[in-house]
Amino acid sequence: MDTQYAYNSWGRVFHPTHAVYPVYWDQELFEIFRQVRAHGKSMLAHGFGRSYGDSCLNDQGALIVTPPLSKVKFFDAQAGIICCEAGASLSQLLDLIVPRGWFLPVSPGTKFISVGGAVANDVHGKNHHVAGTFGRHIKCFELMRSDGKRLICSPTENSELFAATIGGLGLTGFITWVEFGLIPIESDIMEVCVRKFDSLDEYLRIASEFDRSYTYTVAWIDCLAKGRSLGRGHLIAGEHHPAARGLRRIKGPHLPNVPIDLPNFALNSWTMSWFNQIYYHRMREKVTRFLQPTDSFFYPLDGIGNWNRIYGKRGMRQFQAVISQSKSQALASMLALISRSQTASFLAVLKTFGKLASPGLLSFPAPGFTLSIDFPDYGQRTMKLFRLLEDIVMAHGGRIYPAKDSMLSSDAFKAGYANLPAFVTQVDPGFSSSFWRRVYEGSETKEWKNALKTAS
Amino acid sequence: MEKRIKNCVLIGASSVIVHHVAREFARSGASFLLIGRNQEKMQQVADDLIAYGASGAELAIAAMEDLLHWDLAKIREQTSRMGNVDLLLFGAGYLGEQVKAEVDDHEANAIIAANYTMPALILGRWALLFAEQKDGLIAVISSVAGERGRALNYYYASAKSGMSVYLQGLRGRMYRYGVDVCDVRPGYVRTPMTIGLKTGSLLFADPTQAGIEIFNGIAARRATVYAPWFWRWIMLIIRWIPETIFKRLRF
Ligand SMILES: Cc1cc2nc3c(=O)[nH]c(=O)nc-3n(C[C@H](O)[C@H](O)[C@H](O)COP(=O)(O)OP(=O)(O)OC[C@H]3O[C@@H](n4cnc5c(N)ncnc54)[C@H](O)[C@@H]3O)c2cc1C
Ligand SMILES: NC(=O)c1ccc[n+]([C@@H]2O[C@H](COP(=O)([O-])OP(=O)(O)OC[C@H]3O[C@@H](n4cnc5c(N)ncnc54)[C@H](OP(=O)(O)O)[C@@H]3O)[C@@H](O)[C@H]2O)c1
Numbered sequence: 001m002d003t004q005y006a007y008n009s010w011g012r013v014f015h016p017t018h019a020v021y022p023v024y025w026d027q028e029l030f031e032i033f034r035q036v037r038a039h040g041k042s043m044l045a046h047g048f049g050r051s052y053g054d055s056c057l058n059d060q061g062a063l064i065v066t067p068p069l070s071k072v073k074f075f076d077a078q079a080g081i082i083c084c085e086a087g088a089s090l091s092q093l094l095d096l097i098v099p100r101g102w103f104l105p106v107s108p109g110t111k112f113i114s115v116g117g118a119v120a121n122d123v124h125g126k127n128h129h130v131a132g133t134f135g136r137h138i139k140c141f142e143l144m145r146s147d148g149k150r151l152i153c154s155p156t157e158n159s160e161l162f163a164a165t166i167g168g169l170g171l172t173g174f175i176t177w178v179e180f181g182l183i184p185i186e187s188d189i190m191e192v193c194v195r196k197f198d199s200l201d202e203y204l205r206i207a208s209e210f211d212r213s214y215t216y217t218v219a220w221i222d223c224l225a226k227g228r229s230l231g232r233g234h235l236i237a238g239e240h241h242p243a244a245r246g247l248r249r250i251k252g253p254h255l256p257n258v259p260i261d262l263p264n265f266a267l268n269s270w271t272m273s274w275f276n277q278i279y280y281h282r283m284r285e286k287v288t289r290f291l292q293p294t295d296s297f298f299y300p301l302d303g304i305g306n307w308n309r310i311y312g313k314r315g316m317r318q319f320q321a322v323i324s325q326s327k328s329q330a331l332a333s334m335l336a337l338i339s340r341s342q343t344a345s346f347l348a349v350l351k352t353f354g355k356l357a358s359p360g361l362l363s364f365p366a367p368g369f370t371l372s373i374d375f376p377d378y379g380q381r382t383m384k385l386f387r388l389l390e391d392i393v394m395a396h397g398g399r400i401y402p403a404k405d406s407m408l409s410s411d412a413f414k415a416g417y418a419n420l421p422a423f424v425t426q427v428d429p430g431f432s433s434s435f436w437r438r439v440y441e442g443s444e445t446k447e448w449k450n451a452l453k454t455a456s
Numbered sequence: 457m458e459k460r461i462k463n464c465v466l467i468g469a470s471s472v473i474v475h476h477v478a479r480e481f482a483r484s485g486a487s488f489l490l491i492g493r494n495q496e497k498m499q500q501v502a503d504d505l506i507a508y509g510a511s512g513a514e515l516a517i518a519a520m521e522d523l524l525h526w527d528l529a530k531i532r533e534q535t536s537r538m539g540n541v542d543l544l545l546f547g548a549g550y551l552g553e554q555v556k557a558e559v560d561d562h563e564a565n566a567i568i569a570a571n572y573t574m575p576a577l578i579l580g581r582w583a584l585l586f587a588e589q590k591d592g593l594i595a596v597i598s599s600v601a602g603e604r605g606r607a608l609n610y611y612y613a614s615a616k617s618g619m620s621v622y623l624q625g626l627r628g629r630m631y632r633y634g635v636d637v638c639d640v641r642p643g644y645v646r647t648p649m650t651i652g653l654k655t656g657s658l659l660f661a662d663p664t665q666a667g668i669e670i671f672n673g674i675a676a677r678r679a680t681v682y683a684p685w686f687w688r689w690i691m692l693i694i695r696w697i698p699e700t701i702f703k704r705l706r707f
Contacts, residue, residue, distance in 0.1 A: 024472060024648045025497055068472070068646070068663075071500050072507035082507075092664070096508060 012315035016059035042432035047114030053406030054434035086116030122167035129354030135166035146430025164426035167360030200231025320372035323398035468548025476667025487512035493519035571615035
């Protein structure tokens with residue numbers, strides 16, 4: 001057992017205590033599970049802690065830390081298939097596959113996440129409208145249950161556990177390795193087109209056209225702008241560049257880490273609104289086109305290590321929800337609410353998810369708009385705002401992303417995830433998380449129990 | 457001019473540090489003979505090296521205790537398929553428990569044997585092969601710990617220190633054969649060996665980073681490689697602290 005590090009999540013609003021077990025070799029897992037069980041604790045896999053809230057935490061329980069378990073089992077550079085242990089980071093894999101002409105089928109906004117984390121949250125990227133979630137590209141994986149049993153899961157083998165584990169928040173067992181498909185590229189460069197929009201209405205007019213012409217699209221929103229500018233921002237679209245400068249790996253710029261917590265006052269509504277003004281107006285033309293290294297296009301924030309420390313000791317919370325495309329009015333009310341609060345930071349992202357079905361029972365992505373926004377944690381104020389946002393989401397049949405969440409109510413979770421009763425039957429009794437206890441086990445209502453009964 | 461390192465022998469091939477150094481050689485198509493005592497682990501390392509681009513990865517199952525019995529003929533036989541050995545990377549080692557070693561000769565012996573006696577004898581045999589080849593590089597992982605004795609780990613540290621002095625001598629002996637000897641001195645690296653050590657996490661390096669730095673040092677054929685590099689300067693200061701003060705420090 002390791003007592004060296006305090007493991008936490010990206011938002012740093014929780015202060016958990018864990019028994020920590022780093023795992024280097026697959027064959028050690030059995031003994032680790034045995035020890036955890038002997039101590040009467042529950043367990044949870046923990047990758048790079050890039051989830052914002054408590055879904056990767058297990059307060060008072062055991063954390064099995066996966067990044068050292070990162071060997072590649074095989075890489076078929078002809079067919080574009082890779083099989084690696086679950087702790088391998090996307091960053092590690094990119095350094096291996098890009099020089100040989102391959103890229104990740106789906107990339108979230110940071111490359112410092114593990115493959116296991118990508119599966120357990122069924123992550124999405126800027127190409128969701130054409131590629132769907134990460135889970136769609138998985139051929140198979142091995143799951144080890146707390147009793148030591150190992151199961152190969154694929155769409156045809158142990159398919160129920162396959163569907164439960166993708167997006168399964170680490171609750172169905174420990175993923176030891178994952179085999180998934182890659183996409184071919186000809187260079188490590190992106191062709192980028194940025195289109196400024198003055199309002200949410202304009203976004204709604206242009207977004208679908210961009211989605212038709214580009215593989216990667218995402219919008220940055222100035223969520224401090226008010227009135228007629230509400231919802232203004234930049235739509236960023238990209239395409240892998242054919243054969244510019246070959247496949248030599250180009251590392252994005254590397255700025256120094258943020259070594260300490262900045263004082264809480266460093267980020268306030270003035271500094272943020274000032275930043276957003278500059279950022280928005282930085283682009284003078286309506287449309288700009290340029291070439292950019294893939295790392296800078298996909299992972300703009302990774303250049304600054306530990307940037308979450310900019311938020312100071314109070315930490316931060318992210319809100320990410322999805323609502324159906326027919327509910328653009330709800331999107332507008334959410335943006336109005338956020339703008340009125342003047343507490344959001346500069347990181348606000350809007351994307352339209354496509355129609356490709358997510359393979360996991362609890363996968364978050366569904367067709368519609370997804371909005372994700374970081375907030376410094378102002379305690380009660382932030383909590384109230386999140387409740388109001390959640391009400392809008394619930395009223396319009398949307399759902400909230402557990403990977404980002406730290407405040408979701410039990411009701412909103414259960415209402416948002418219709419497959420929850422089927423999922424629960426696949427949960428490993430030896431696994432648990434702070435999120436699960438807070439959002440699911442914390443408050444079992446009577447109707448809910450009945451729903452469960454009919455499901456099983 | 458840099459000689460290309462193609463054929464590599466790894467002793468202690470399941471060491472996390474050795475694996476990460478080997479990965480960097482694998483990227484440019486090196487081929488490997490992995491020697492170690494745990495077949496299951498070594499097979500996983502071999503598969504990983506192949507995925508990273510290695511042109512071959514064979515296993516020989518042998519603990520250091522077994523390698524004591526490998527004479528030159530056996531070494532030639534084991535490496536014959538590979539041909540000329542460009543690099544021998546020796547990384548097997550044992551941290552042990554200092555407090556236990558202070559009262560238990562068995563533990564004390566195990567620490568000294570795994571970090572000095574056995575490597576010294578085994579390297580002696582392999583030196584014959586390199587003298588015959590008149591070419592190649594011997595890289596051995598000692599430790600920054602060997603640069604000054606501390607109450608915390610002096611059985612381990614003194615054995616590593618002995619290894620560093622051994623390597624200086626071996627370097628002189630091999631010089632006339634055109635064989636280089638590299639003393640690799642890591643600082644704290646996150647590996648199974650350091651699980652549970654109560655040292656500030658700021659001082660710990662990631663094995664990937666350490667692996668790249670050691671690779672660069674070996675490829676440049678430096679006599680001493682610190683990984684991460686800043687340990688050269690930390691150790692410089694630590695060596696300078698007067699003994700009257702040093703003996704009072706607890707770290
Ligand atoms: C800057 C930034 C940008 C982001 N952008 C996006 C984005 O665009 N799209 C998106 O979808 N997400 C995004 N995320 C969220 C992130 O991708 C997910 O939270 C991801 O799951 C984190 O992976 P991790 O390795 O850090 O895992 P952790 O956060 O440590 O764990 C995540 C979950 O995976 C489980 N898990 C990890 N390893 C295993 C295993 N071996 N077996 C079983 N379960 C396991 C854990 O139990 C936990 O439930 C972003 C996060 C950040 C910080
Ligand atoms: N990690 C650090 O912070 C650090 C710092 C300075 C120096 N070092 C040195 O770096 C080297 C590699 O260590 P590591 O950090 O990579 O730890 P590691 O992964 O635990 O590696 C230790 C290796 O030594 C092998 N070994 C031990 N006794 C053996 C024996 N009798 N016969 C054959 N093999 C034996 C182990 O084999 P099994 O897998 O079969 O057990 C394992 O491969 C060691 O010499 C260590 O002293 C490490």
